[in-house]
Every structure is written in C-alpha cells, then in structure tokens.
Amino acid sequence: MTTLAPDVPAAVESVEAVRAARRRPRRRLLLVWAGLALATVAAFLARVLLGDFTFTIPDAVRIVLGEEIPAVSFILMETKLPRAVLAVLVGLALGVAGAIFQGVLRNPLASPDIIGVAMGASAAACFAIIELGQEGVSVALWGAAGALMMAAVVRLAGGSGSQLVLVGVGATVALQALVQYLFTRADEYDAHIALRWLTGSVGEATWSQIRLVVVGLLVLLPLTAMLAKSLGIAELGPDFATGLGVGPRRTDLVLLMAVLLVALAVAVAGPVSFVAFLSGPIARALNGGRRTLVGAGLTGALIVVAAEYPADYLFTDVNYPVGVITGAVGAPFLLWLLASGRTGRSAR
Amino acid sequence: MTAILTSVETSRLRAAGLSLGYAERSVVHDLDLALPDGEVTVIVGANGCGKSTLLRGLARLLKPAQGAVLLDGRSIHEQPSREVARTLGLLPQNPVAPEGLTVVDLVGRGRHPHHGRFRRWSASDDAAVARALELTDAVDLAHRPVDELSGGQRQRVWIAMALAQETDLLLLDEPTTYLDVAHQVEVLDLLVDLNAARGATVVMVLHDLNLAGRYADHLVALREGAVVAAGRPSEVVTPALVREVFGLEAQVVVDPVSRTPLVVPIGRHHRRSEATAVPNVADAT
Numbered sequence: 001m002t003t004l005a006p007d008v009p010a011a012v013e014s015v016e017a018v019r020a021a022r023r024r025p026r027r028r029l030l031l032v033w034a035g036l037a038l039a040t041v042a043a044f045l046a047r048v049l050l051g052d053f054t055f056t057i058p059d060a061v062r063i064v065l066g067e068e069i070p071a072v073s074f075i076l077m078e079t080k081l082p083r084a085v086l087a088v089l090v091g092l093a094l095g096v097a098g099a100i101f102q103g104v105l106r107n108p109l110a111s112p113d114i115i116g117v118a119m120g121a122s123a124a125a126c127f128a129i130i131e132l133g134q135e136g137v138s139v140a141l142w143g144a145a146g147a148l149m150m151a152a153v154v155r156l157a158g159g160s161g162s163q164l165v166l167v168g169v170g171a172t173v174a175l176q177a178l179v180q181y182l183f184t185r186a187d188e189y190d191a192h193i194a195l196r197w198l199t200g201s202v203g204e205a206t207w208s209q210i211r212l213v214v215v216g217l218l219v220l221l222p223l224t225a226m227l228a229k230s231l232g233i234a235e236l237g238p239d240f241a242t243g244l245g246v247g248p249r250r251t252d253l254v255l256l257m258a259v260l261l262v263a264l265a266v267a268v269a270g271p272v273s274f275v276a277f278l279s280g281p282i283a284r285a286l287n288g289g290r291r292t293l294v295g296a297g298l299t300g301a302l303i304v305v306a307a308e309y310p311a312d313y314l315f316t317d318v319n320y321p322v323g324v325i326t327g328a329v330g331a332p333f334l335l336w337l338l339a340s341g342r343t344g345r346s347a348r
Numbered sequence: 349m350t351a352i353l354t355s356v357e358t359s360r361l362r363a364a365g366l367s368l369g370y371a372e373r374s375v376v377h378d379l380d381l382a383l384p385d386g387e388v389t390v391i392v393g394a395n396g397c398g399k400s401t402l403l404r405g406l407a408r409l410l411k412p413a414q415g416a417v418l419l420d421g422r423s424i425h426e427q428p429s430r431e432v433a434r435t436l437g438l439l440p441q442n443p444v445a446p447e448g449l450t451v452v453d454l455v456g457r458g459r460h461p462h463h464g465r466f467r468r469w470s471a472s473d474d475a476a477v478a479r480a481l482e483l484t485d486a487v488d489l490a491h492r493p494v495d496e497l498s499g500g501q502r503q504r505v506w507i508a509m510a511l512a513q514e515t516d517l518l519l520l521d522e523p524t525t526y527l528d529v530a531h532q533v534e535v536l537d538l539l540v541d542l543n544a545a546r547g548a549t550v551v552m553v554l555h556d557l558n559l560a561g562r563y564a565d566h567l568v569a570l571r572e573g574a575v576v577a578a579g580r581p582s583e584v585v586t587p588a589l590v591r592e593v594f595g596l597e598a599q600v601v602v603d604p605v606s607r608t609p610l611v612v613p614i615g616r617h618h619r620r621s622e623a624t625a626v627p628n629v630a631d632a633t
Contacts (some may be wrong), residue, residue: 010478014487018478021452021490106446202534233460235446242409243438244513245430245461289493 025290032287036298043306047084048076051313081156083287086205087269087305087322089213091275093265095300096224098276099283099293100258102253103235107165111277112262114334115168116175120150121263123175124198125270130186134195143197143270144263150175151259155252161238199323200272200309204331209268216264222269224257228293235291273323274330275300281333303329359386360435361406361517361549365415368398368405368573374413375401376573383517383566388543388550391558394594395569399553400441400521402570407438407519408552419517431463437515441522444504445494451505452490455480458512480511484538500531507538518542520552524559532556537561557594561585561609569593585609 053075063069063076066080098111112118124146128134134142154171158164179198183191196203213260231254233246241251262276282303283295307325314320359382368376375398383389383406404410406417416423424432437458445454458480459473481487484504489497494505502522503523510518523539524532540563543550554560560567561581569576569584571593577584590598596613603610608620 010475010482014478014482015474017487017490018452018474018481021450022456022474024491025450025453103446106444229460229463233457236457237440237444239404239409239438239440240443241435242429243407243436243440244457245428245433247429284448287448290450290453291446291448 003224025288028288029290029295030293032283032292032295033298036283036286036295036302040298040302040305041310043302044084044088047087047305047308048080051080051309053080059094078151082205082207082210083202083308084305085210086202086213087308088301089200089217090200090265090269090272091209091279091301091304092297093213093217093220093261093300094272094275095279095303096221096293096297097258097261097265098278098300099280099291099296100224100231100254100261101276103231103291104255104258104281105161105164106235106237107162108281110168111166111280112151112258113271113274113277113330114172115165116150116154116171117147117168117259117262118266118273119172119175119179120153121147121266121269121271122197123178126179126182126194129194129197130182130190133190139197140267144267147263147266147271148259151255151262155255196321197270199321199327200266200270200275201321202269202272202304203319203321205268213225213268214263216260220257220261220264224261224293227257228327231255231293270321270323272304273327274333275303275326278303278326278330278333358385359383360420362418362581363402363406363415364418365553366402366405366412366417367414368401368410369413370401370410374573376405378415379573379608380567381568381575381578383549383551385549386423386543386547387565388540388563389551389568390564391551391568391570392555392557392560392593397568397570397593398573401573403519403521403551403553404440407436408432409438409440418456430461433513433515435515435517437510437513437518439506439510439518439520440521441603445502447495449494450490451481451492451494451497451508452477454494454505455486455509458509461513463607473580476512476514480508483511483542484508484590499526500528500534501534503527503531504538505514511542515548517549517551520550522553522555524554524556532559539563555584557590558603561611562603562606581609585611 049057049060055076059069059072060076063073064081074101088239099113101110102108121143125139125143128139128142150171154164154168158167178268183194230250231245233244234241234251234254236244238248238251242248265272279296279300283292283299284290303326304322307322307329311320311322311325363379366376366379367374379402391399391402405412408417411425416425418424418426418553419436428608441530455477456473459476462473478487481490484507486501486504486508489501489505493586494502497505518561520539523535527535536559539550539552542548564581565580566578567584568578569589576593577589585600587598587600590596590600590611598614599612600609
C-alpha cells in the first residue's frame with residue numbers, strides 16, 4: 001500500500017481511470033434505454049395496428065389526426081388506442097415503483113405486489129364493489145386508498161428490512177382471505193367486476209383515465225427523478241444512508257413516491273399482476289446487474305403492452321384481463337428468483 | 349479521568365450524559381466521553397459491552413434516550429443530517445453493496461453530502477474519488493463490480509468511499525472484521541496514514557486488544573456501557589484492566605515491534621507461566 005504524503009491532489013492518471021470507469025457503464029445504459037424504448041414502440045404499434053382488425057399505418061395516422069372513417073374510427077379511437085396508451089402508462093408507473101421498492105428495501109422480493117400493497121388495493125376495491133355497491137371512479141379511489149393504507153401499515157409494522165417483506169407477505173395472505181370471503185357474498189355481476197381488481201386490466205380504458213394518469217405521472221416522475229440520488233444512497237442500507245446525510249425520513253419520501261405511483265396505476269387498471277415485481281430485475285439484468293429506474297419503467301411499459309396482445313387474442317372467444325398474462329409470466333419468474341437464491345443480499 | 353476532563357473543552361466530538369438503548373434494553377448509561385481531535389481513538393470491550401452501540405450513537409444512528417452527542421458544541425441530532433455528513437464520516441459493520449455496482453460508483457456515493465439539490469457531479473468529485481482510490485490502493489479496481497472483489501479489496505473500497513466523503517472525523521465499526529491478519533494490519537496502517545496526512549480524527553471499535561494497543565493514540569475501555577478507563581494504551585492497559593473489562597487473566601508485556609502493550613492471555617490450561625513475568629527465561633534455567 002502506498003504511504004501517504006500530506007494531502008496531495010490525485011494523479012492525472014488516476015483521475016483518468018476514474019473518468020473512464022464512470023463512462024463505461026453509461027454506454028451500456030444508453031443502449032438498454034434505446035433498445036427498450038424501441039421494443040415498446042414496436043409492441044405498441046403491433047397492439048394498435050394488428051389483431052382482429054388490421055389498420056394500415058396511413059389509415060391509423062389519418063384517424064388519429066381527426067379524420068372520421070365510419071366504424072373503423074371507433075375501433076381505433078375508443079378501444080385499441082386507449083387500451084395501448086393506458087397499458088404503456090400503467091406499465092411505466094408500476095415498473096418505476098417496483099424498482100424503487102426493490103432498491104430501497106434492498107430485496108428483489110420487496111415489490112408492491114409481493115408485500116401486500118397491490119393486494120390492499122384489490123381488497124379495498126372488492127369491498128367497495130361487493131359490500132358498498134360502488135362503481136366507477138369511487139371504486140378506483142377505494143383501490144388507491146387501499147394501496148396507500150397497506151403501504152403505511154406494512155412500513156409501520158415491518159420497519160425497513162427483511163422484516164417488512166415478511167410482514168407484507170403475511171398481510172397479503174390475510175387480505176386474500178378477506179377477498180375470498182367477499183366473493184362468497186357477491187352476486188355474479190359484482191363478482192365479475194371485482195375479478196378485474198384481482199388481476200388488473202386495461203380492458204375498459206377511457207381517455208379520461210388516460211388524462212388522469214398523464215397528469216399524475218407528470219407530477220410524480222419529476223419528483224421521483226429529483227429523489228433518485230437519495231435512492232442511490234438509501235440502497236446502501238439505513239446506516240450508510242444516515243451517515244451520508246439521507247435520513248429515514250428522506251428514505252420514506254422516496255418510498256412514498258413509489259407508493260403513489262402504484263396507487264395511480266392501480267386506480268385505473270387494478271393491480272396488474274407482477275409488473276412491478278418483474279420490471280426492475282429484468283432491466284437490471286439487461287443493464288449488466290446495475291439498477292436503472294428509467295429502464296425499469298420502460299420494461300414495465302413493454303411488458304404490459306406486449307401482454308395486452310395475447311390477453312386479447314390468444315383465445316378467440318375469451319378476452320382476458322392483461323393481468324392474467326403478466327401473472328402467468330411472473331409466477332415462474334418468482335420461483336426462479338427464489339430458487340436461484342437471489343433474494344438474499346448475497347446476490348451473485 | 350483527568351485526561352478526559354482536560355480534552356472535554358476542546359474536542360469537536362463528545363458525548364455528554366449519553367444514554368443509549370434499544371427498545372426497553374438500556375445499553376449505555378450516562379456516559380461522558382471526549383474523542384481527542386486529530387488522534388486515533390479505539391474503543392474496546394467485551395462482547396455486548398455496548399461499544400458498537402456507543403459508536404452508533406456517536407454517528408447519530410441511534411437517538412439518545414438521555415443526554416446528547418455534541419459535534420462542534422451542538423447536538424448532532426439537531427443539525428441538518430447532510431451538513432453533519434460533510435464533517436463526520438461513518439463506516440458501519442459488514443456493509444453490503446447493491447448488486448452490480450462498480451467501485452467508482454460506490455466510492456462516488458461518498459460525495460453525496462457535498463452535492464446540493466442542483467449541484468451535479470463535477471471535476472472536483474472525480475478528483476476526490478481518484479484520490480480516495482489512490483490512498484486505498486484501489487485505482488486498478490475502479491471499473492470492477494464491488495460484489496466480485498475479495499474481502500480485503502472490498503473493505504479497502506468501503507474505506508475509499510468513506511475517504512471520498514472528505515470528513516474531518518471518521519467513525520468505523522470493526523473495520524477489520526472478516527479480514528485475515530495481513531489485511532487487518534493493512535487497513536489499520538491506512539487509517540493511521542490518513543490520520544497523519546490529514547489530521548483526521550479517527551474513532552473505531554476494534555475486537556483485538558493487541559491491535560488496539562498498537563494503533564490507538566487514545567484507548568477507551570468499556571464495560572457494561574460505562575467507561576472503565578481512557579487514555580494512552582501504555583498507561584491504560586494493565587492486567588487489572590484486562591481482568592475488569594474482559595474477565596480474563598493475562599500478562600501485559602511490551603510489544604517487541606511497536607513498544608506498545610501486548611496482552612498475553614493466560615487461560616485455564618497455561619496457569620504455570622503465570623508464576624514468572626518472563627516465561628522464556630524461566631524455562632531456560
């Protein structure tokens with residue numbers, strides 16, 4: 001080891017080595033972002049233009065620009081386009097939120113769908129539909145409130161470590177029992193509507209929902225970006241974070257952003273299964289093991305919009321909620337994650 | 349006690365009537381302690397004596413049940429956390445890096461307290477990180493993911509991160525755990541270098557009494573959450589102290605290399621050597 005002269009500035013070569021080492025992962029990050037963005041656009045176009053009614057690009061452009069083509073305009077503007085747009089927005093919100101949870105709580109299992117936040121939304125919405133006979137916007141508010149409440153409960157009861165994950169899983173099971181009880185009391189019509197709140201769906205997307213989500217994201221995403229640096233510190237663990245000036249309150253503020261993103265997504269689409277859980281780890285794997293919030297958001301968008309296609313067309317007679325597809329993909333991924341031992345902190 | 353009292357007035361970091369605990373269990377009671385500026389202070393004591401708790405308290409990771417930790421005369425909990433982080437660095441026990449993070453990225457996070465909300469990464473940050481890596485001999489590791497490094501390399505990188513924070517005071521909780529003896533000495537040498545070069549105040553918890561005696565300017569011995577002795581190791585470390593703090597019978601001889609006190613434990617199976625102060629000579633006759 002070098003002995004120290006009194007504090008002298010760093011050698012030029014060392015500074016160069018630092019700059020080079022900082023640049024290297026950045027190139028890959030840009031590639032990952034670009035790749036995911038392109039894939040999302042491609043999946044979006046496929047979702048909008050293909051399927052049981054195929055549009056040509058010029059037709060689609062003309063319709064979007066306002067030209068009225070009888071019957072055809074309706075299919076594009078009132079079903080396919082809003083569904084695809086909402087899928088992208090919801091995926092974006094869930095992807096970013098999941099990656100924040102997993103980063104701050106330093107555990108890939110600690111995503112909102114595993115630790116009960118999504119289940120909180122489901123239970124609250126089912127309660128509102130079945131017991132209170134609510135519908136529409138009021139159910140959405142119940143769902144969002146349920147997500148926020150569960151997040152607060154799990155945080156208060158579970159602290160901020162692996163304990164939180166256990167508390168969250170326990171709470172999920174308890175809420176599941178509640179939902180099942182509610183279903184035994186529901187009539188067929190309510191049960192059908194409530195079901196959407198268990199898996200998540202963008203099937204009934206409307207432009208007013210989209211406006212709500214866009215406004216929400218325009219507020220939340222910049223705030224999240226401002227707090228992203230604190231996230232980088234928080235993921236070093238509570239002790240280091242405090243030592244570097246990021247106290248527990250600021251860490252909770254970062255988590256709050258994630259909870260609000262989940263609540264926003266859930267309010268319009270329900271808890272789309274496993275999107276928050278999958279996006280972070282997938283983006284991380286693409287990025288050579290390093291976390292990327294933007295990448296996670298894009299991955300979430302890609303997952304939901306891509307899952308929309310099979311959800312709609314896989315079986316000709318059934319139109320599945322998109323959450324059925326993401327859940328079917330997510331469950332094996334969860335098993336793999338548990339089996340490969342990546343849930344501890346000893347990853348790799 | 350006189351040594352403590354004289355430095356109380358001038359020390360930048362001190363504890364005044366400090367009590368610390370977890371939930372219902374009180375660990376440190378009504379403790380007064382001053383950490384001498386510009387010196388290496390080592391806190392020692394038996395398992396569960398509260399030495400890590402004390403360090404965590406000094407680093408504001410624990411809120412005092414009573415009393416206060418004073419940094420530059422003001423309670424550390426009442427100062428903005430980020431401001432404190434520019435003065436006081438901390439290396440907790442067994443740190444774990446986020447998956448995939450490279451060494452430069454990790455060490456760079458030590459710069460966080462120096463960034464405002466809008467002040468971004470600058471050339472001075474590059475220089476600070478480079479210097480921290482030079483000091484810990486880790487420039488060659490700059491591009492490597494932290495989780496691929498060996499235990500010794502990893503600990504050097506964590507220390508580099510604490511150095512990049514460029515604080516006048518540095519607190520370390522058992523910085524040598526899990527390191528082999530060569531790496532232990534390497535890390536402690538580095539900290540003494542740092543103390544000498546920057547005049548940084550270093551406060552650490554160590555398990556090994558002999559390394560503590562060798563590297564400390566100021567030794568603090570704790571027992572059941574109270575200070576039993578504090579001062580120069582050569583004045584403080586005696587068989588009586590080792591008995592009181594660790595409940596261990598021992599001889600204290602002079603370390604042939606560093607001329608600091610060296611504790612030689614006796615234990616149940618080696619009673620005989622207790623009879624004479626210089627066993628080697630006795631055996632020869």
